[in-house]
Amino acid sequence: MCGITGVYAFNMVGRISMINVANATMALDRRGPDFQDTYHDNIVALGHRRLSIIDTSASGHQPMTDKSGRYIIIFNGEIFNYKTLKEELLNKGIQFSSGSDTEVLLYLYITEGKSCLQKLNGFFAFAIYDKQEQSVFIARDRMGIKPLYYVEDENRVLFASEMKSILAYGIDKTIDYSALYTYLQLNYIPAPKTIFRDVKKLLPGHTLFIKDGEVQKECFYKIPYDKNKYTSLNYDEQKARLSELMEQSVQKRLVADVPVGSFLSGGIDSSVIATLAQRHKPDLHTFSIGYKDEKFFDETEYARLVAKKIGSDHTVFSLTNNDLYQHVNSILNYIDEPFADSSAIAVYILSKETRKHSVVALSGDGADELFSGYNKHSAFLKMITGGSTARAVGALTPLWGLLPKSRSNPLTNKFRQLHRFGKGMKLTSKERYWQWAGFAAETEVDKLLTPESLLNLDRQNYLDFKNNILREIPAKEDINDILYADVNLVLPDDMLTKVDRMSMANSLEVRVPFLDHEVVEFAFSLPVSSKINGQIRKRIVQDSFRDILPAELYNRPKKGFEVPLLKWFRKEMKSMINDDLLRDDFIEQQGIFNVSETKKLKRKLFSSNPGDVHAQIWALIVFQWWWKKYCM
CATH class of the missing domain: 3.60.20.10 (Aminohydrolase, N-terminal nucleophile (Ntn) domain)
Incomplete structure (x- = not known):
């Protein structure tokens, strides 16, 4: 690297x-x-x-x-x-x-x-x-x-x-x-x-x-994908082939003349990688982040179970919210183009701590996009298959709009998800994908930007750009269409960008076995039924490695690399928001954003119904920090 x-x-x-x-x-x-x-x-x-x-x-x-x-x-x-x-x-x-x-x-x-x-x-x-x-x-x-x-x-x-x-x-x-x-x-x-x-x-x-x-x-390369031509292998043969390809991929990625370790979050993907790696590297060192203050997102118990089962030398970096917050400025300072996936904070710290022990780390990135691992994939499946439940959620969209929505607790987060689902039901397949991929609608951004900024916007250029991104999504989509779009958009421009920037900020090379092109091509030869149904996501990944992973990893909610942005914004970062980066007179002088709209976002941030506003605020914080460093 x-x-x-x-x-x-x-x-x-x-x-x-x-x-x-x-x-x-x-x-x-x-x-x-x-x-x-x-x-x-x-x-x-x-x-x-x-x-x-x-x-x-x-x-x-x-x-x-x-x-x-x-x-x-x-x-x-x-x-x-x-x-x-x-x-x-x-x-x-x-x-x-x-x-x-x-x-x-x-x-x-x-x-x-x-x-x-x-x-x-x-x-x-x-x-x-x-x-x-x-x-x-x-x-x-x-x-x-x-x-x-x-x-x-x-x-x-x-x-x-x-x-x-x-x-x-x-x-x-x-x-x-x-x-x-x-x-x-x-x-x-x-x-x-x-x-x-x-x-x-x-x-x-x-x-x-x-x-x-x-x-x-x-x-020179485009992922071969033809949903009218899937593999002739039966499901058991598919599992055997995936296991074979993944073992080969992991083994290839252990080649190095420096120490090689493996991230181990406690989720299925990283657990598969670490387990396969240990077969070929008995002295494997594995690394996890734990959240002392955010037990809902802490998966270290599961990571320890995997480490114990495979016998890896396991290190847990147990962090408080303050430990996470202390790295925010360093991360903002390294970002040289606006990029506001907040999980970059956790990846940065994991990379920083791992680099003290290894120069190379394996990661489970890519499995969600290839094999259908996100909540939105379950939502798309419900959307595509329809049924009385989906119709009921759609019919109740006005109610979801009135209820409090926030990621801060399970009930209000459910209201948030139901509202997004209900609104998505009314859209075309392309517009539904675009809405569920983002945090703000075009109408919201139109209000956020000043009239002068909107004059600088070549709207036809934007529409051509957007339509090109969405070109592979048909009028009647299936899950593999969504995954193909994810692998061409979300994976390289969000997930891989995040890992590359945050690992390289700490001089750590991260290798991603799920993205061996042979694994990718095999994934797109599989029918939707091998990846997701109403009960399970990443079905073939879970089933292929069930015998070698601890049973406790199964039948539990998927956790993300979440960080407590909402708490920080309301406490530690409140002054940075109100008195610096989103200060009213600074916004006015800058001339990019509409002051009245940034005020509304700040009011919503400190309300009892914040919704996804923390993501929008974080995008503004990142942009403003970047703008002050590179454009003032």
Whole structure:
């Protein structure tokens, strides 16, 4: 795991950007604390920060050049099947100078060109410069586990692993209001947009090829999904195949020359990963976060049961709400593009504590999106299958609207869920998905933004962007359609972004076995009935590993990586909200948000019926902190 950045200059004006490569590389210091270096010529400048994982010696340093001196690579990620690929290359007469997967990737590209991507099992964002051809080839992994930002104009192409590195080049910082409009609904910004008009994210499974002043974008991977063509395996055979694929995936992801541990929340997904990992790594170290003040969300009892069963060296980081709160400023300060998934706070602390023991950690991320693990998936199933209960909930929507709604206790949270469900019943399939993916409706955002901000919003651009995100959802959806949308939207732009940023903030590499592309493709060959029914979510995951997990993990509510935002906002962060970031005169001077609407949100926050307002407030806090740091 590393950080990369670079410039391809089309002319003399573009070459001026090369003077910023050292600073852009330094901005990625947390992604790679072990080594940094740069490369320059008259056309290209490349920078690399290294977190040493495989072949930690100097022979693995980057930028790395092949023996001929023609090709230079900078690489962020890991290629888990690099040993097999190396054997193939050795048989072709290739000689290696290191034991790194970077060198294998470099020579694989030299021998096979861009088709090498089809052979890679891993996660990556890399750039390879061909000095003779004067071209640069850039690629991002299939699932979007590793990030890649870029700027393209008539003078140059800039690229980097993080926005803060892009900003080191002195780019124009005009806000993209259609991205802001989306952020205020979803609490994150989907690719290819970013908060800045001129900066884009390279989509998962895509490449850039730069040569002769032209930039070609191509898609090299799209998840195969045909709901009219599911596997012919029966359910028992499906379980056996999933077990086989997952064991292979976990085993591949244990390859490292540094300590490897595993997150263990106590939920099914991380428990599966840790259990499979321990089979191949008897000295496995597992890590959990416990919440002293939030017993409802504390799963450490279950994590300990799993750790005891598999015999792992288990560490629990038991935290108070104050411990969590103490990290808020550090997290806000690291965020270089508005991103308001509040569970990032817990991931940040888990990563920070885990890094004291391991350099690599396995995670259960991705299973919910692939196999139907969220509450919203149960809601979609009820919506799709209909029935008297669903019709009754829909008929009572006006009542749910009147009742108090809050996540702070089970009853008011149920009223909140019923109200969302009832409103969703009245929408088209695409609009229902969009509403249930977010925290605020378009009408609410229209009120929140000032008239001047709305004038800056290209509404057609926003609608095209939104419609493209929702293009795969048919008029009559099924659960696999919803999961496919989740894997292309929520997974890369929310869940994987969260894990990448918060782990890299602590120089920890996190590997995600559920997102091996073979597992993903198998998941989308399964019928809905293998994943969810009226009684169980993630059915095949639960059933496939039932015999190797503690019985106590089953038949209990799913817990999220929740943090007590509502409590903080009403106590510890009250002054930050009222006297700083959402202060009325500051909002007025800033000119982005409507003061009367931010006042309403604050009043709702401190009322007995807060609903989901804490999520909207958090989105504003994150944006305001970011805006003060990068735009004032």
